[in-house]
Amino acid sequence: MNKTRSFIFVLAALVLFLSGCAGFQTSSNNEEANKEENTEGKTVIDFWTFWGSEIRRPIIEKMIADFNESQDEIEVKHTYLPFGDIWTKELAAIAAGDPPDVVINDINATALRGQKEQAMNLSQFLEQDDISNRFYPELWDATLYEGDSYGVPFNTDTRVLFYNKDAFEEVGLDPENPPTTWAELEEYAAKLDKKSGDNYDRIGFYPLWGVGYDVWLLNANGQNYFDEQNNFQIDTAKNEEVLNWLKSFKDRYGEDVINSYQAQIDSQQGHPFFSGDLAMIVQQPTFYTQIRDYAQDLNFGVVELPEYEEGNGHTSWGGGFVAEIPAGAKNPEASWEFIKYLTDVEAQTYWAVQNFDNVANIEAAESAAESTEFTEDGTMVYQKAVENMEHTLLTPVPVIAPDFSSFINPNMDEFFLGSMTAKEALEKSQTDVENLIKKNQ
Numbered sequence: 001m002n003k004t005r006s007f008i009f010v011l012a013a014l015v016l017f018l019s020g021c022a023g024f025q026t027s028s029n030n031e032e033a034n035k036e037e038n039t040e041g042k043t044v045i046d047f048w049t050f051w052g053s054e055i056r057r058p059i060i061e062k063m064i065a066d067f068n069e070s071q072d073e074i075e076v077k078h079t080y081l082p083f084g085d086i087w088t089k090e091l092a093a094i095a096a097g098d099p100p101d102v103v104i105n106d107i108n109a110t111a112l113r114g115q116k117e118q119a120m121n122l123s124q125f126l127e128q129d130d131i132s133n134r135f136y137p138e139l140w141d142a143t144l145y146e147g148d149s150y151g152v153p154f155n156t157d158t159r160v161l162f163y164n165k166d167a168f169e170e171v172g173l174d175p176e177n178p179p180t181t182w183a184e185l186e187e188y189a190a191k192l193d194k195k196s197g198d199n200y201d202r203i204g205f206y207p208l209w210g211v212g213y214d215v216w217l218l219n220a221n222g223q224n225y226f227d228e229q230n231n232f233q234i235d236t237a238k239n240e241e242v243l244n245w246l247k248s249f250k251d252r253y254g255e256d257v258i259n260s261y262q263a264q265i266d267s268q269q270g271h272p273f274f275s276g277d278l279a280m281i282v283q284q285p286t287f288y289t290q291i292r293d294y295a296q297d298l299n300f301g302v303v304e305l306p307e308y309e310e311g312n313g314h315t316s317w318g319g320g321f322v323a324e325i326p327a328g329a330k331n332p333e334a335s336w337e338f339i340k341y342l343t344d345v346e347a348q349t350y351w352a353v354q355n356f357d358n359v360a361n362i363e364a365a366e367s368a369a370e371s372t373e374f375t376e377d378g379t380m381v382y383q384k385a386v387e388n389m390e391h392t393l394l395t396p397v398p399v400i401a402p403d404f405s406s407f408i409n410p411n412m413d414e415f416f417l418g419s420m421t422a423k424e425a426l427e428k429s430q431t432d433v434e435n436l437i438k439k440n441q
Contacts, residue, residue, distance in 0.1 A: 042072070042075045043073060043074050043331050043334040044074075044075045044077060045077070045102060045335055045338060046079055046100040046101050046102075047064065047076050047077065047078050047079065047338070048090065048102070048103040048104065049080060049081075049086075049103075049104045050080070050081060050082060050083040050086045050104065051080065052080040052082070056355060059354045062350075063350060064078050066347070067347075070341070073334075074334045074337060074338060076338055087106075090103050090326060093326070094326050094327055094328055098328075099326035100326060100329070101326075101330065101331050101332075101334065101335045101338075102329075102338055103323075103326055104321050105119075106321060107142050107321055107322045108142060108319055108395055108397055109396075109397045109402075110143045110150050110151040110322055110324070111142070111143070111145040111150070111396050111399055112145075112399055112402050113151075114144075114145030114146075114148070114150035115399045118327055119151060119326060119327060120325040120326065120329065121148050122148070122149045122150060122151075122152070122325070123148045125332075125336045129336075129340070131152070131340060131343065132149070134344070134345075134360075134362065134363070135152075135153045135343075135360045135361060135362065136360060136389055138389075138392065138394055139360050139394065140153060141394075142394045143322055150324065152322055152323045152324070152342075153321075153343065154320070154323050154343060154360055155320050155358060155360060156359070156389070157286070157319055157320060157357075157358050158285065158317070158318045158385060158389060158391075159211055159215060159283065159305060159317055160283070160284075160285060160303065160316070160381075160385065160388055161280060161281070161282055162273065162282075162301070163175075163279060163280040163300060163302075163303070164273070164276060164278075164280070164298070164300055165299045165300060166299045167192055168192075171191045171192055172191075173188060173192075175299075178303045179303075180303075180307065181307055181308070181309055181310055182245070182307070182308055184306060185205060185280075188205070188279075189203075189205035189249075189279075192205070200253070200257055202276065202277050202278065202279060203253065203261060203277070203279070204279045205280040205281070206250075206258065206278075206281075207249055208246060208250070209262070209265060209278075209281055210282040210283045210287075211282045211317070213243065215316075215317045216242055216245075217234075217239055217242055218315055218316075218317050218393060218395070219307070219308060219314075219315045219316065219317075220238055220239070221239070221315075222312065224393065226398045232401070232433050232434065232437065234408065234433070235427050239426055240423050242308075243412075243415060243422035243425070243426070246416075247422070261277075261278065268290060269294050271294070273291075273295075273298075274290075274291065274294050275295075276298075282305065285356075285381050285382065285384065285385035285388075286356055286357060286358075288302075288356065288378060288382075292375070292377070292378065300377075301380075302381050304316065304384070304388050304391055305391070315391055315393060316388055316391050316392045317392065317395065318389075318393065318394055319394065320360065323339045323342050325339070343360065343361055344361065344364075345361060345363050346364075348360070349361075349367045349368050349371075352365060352368035352371075353371045353373050356374075356382065358386070366386060368382060369385075369386045400437050401436050401437050403436075404433050407432040407436055408432070408433065411425040411428045411432070
């Protein structure tokens, strides 16, 4: 979550700079689109995505082809741009007055783009054609700025706990009863640890693989740092307890062991969960596709995140993407028709099944969970992913302090390095962000 947020905040910081750019020359995509409109009589729209992999690109282009064949008034052209480039280029194109017609963008920064007038207010379309009830409410709410939507949810994600059933049986744990609370998680992790002298042959669990400290703070509190009134709160006794709990795992395993395992995790094929050297890990449901590809014989289960204490709630974190009409787009009506298609049941179900991806459309997600194209394990994981949406919170970028995490993360780094206590890191973060909010008001 931290890396994604940090990237979005960097983009936010570029908005004002890019809005002053002049004379930016975009590619010939829109010029070619205009030529095709003139010669074929169709409205041609330019659709920007970052889906260029050998898996995802054919899927989105099949969806585009199906839309183009379904009617004779609009033709969609697909423009692929790398993940690291697409949004900076979009902002530059908006500033130059020549944006794409539809772009896939980060859902948690949708309100910020609405405030900055980088995305089109969709109220004019929704007043006539309200499709908001298609989507999980948490996702739809993330698209709103001052009550109006500036994007339509496309896909999403959540975080769940994967665990090795054979490892559970080996140490006398019931593989059908995974941990449900943090206390049980810590107890099970200790039982699952396996050492030979000073070396670990298996680690039971390390909470900072797969997610960051902020997901555990979210899980413990059941809410983000900012409440609905944009009041900021991070310096609490509970958060101090959470940080110390996280650091206890780091202190137990040691830096060398953690770094060694992290290198294996980064290699994907050599992931310690696949080899049985790591018994539990928090991950997105799409982690299953790596198990499917690299560890077909792994006997595993998946469950919601354990709760801080019984009755606290299994709160998880999610992100996702929206289909958005950039401000200044030349063909908004055609763009809207295409977005409606992209986010309707048929297209969303196709995307979900072919990509093994959580989608924003509720009916499509539930339909995908029953797909006969999934294996038994695939069905188990996807159904859990859909069920977990009721526990999943998004963390929309607060427009009053879009770069707030850059005032928290350095303090947390110092804490985990041992240079600050948890209380000191939280107090400084509280003060730094409050000062940022005052400065921005």
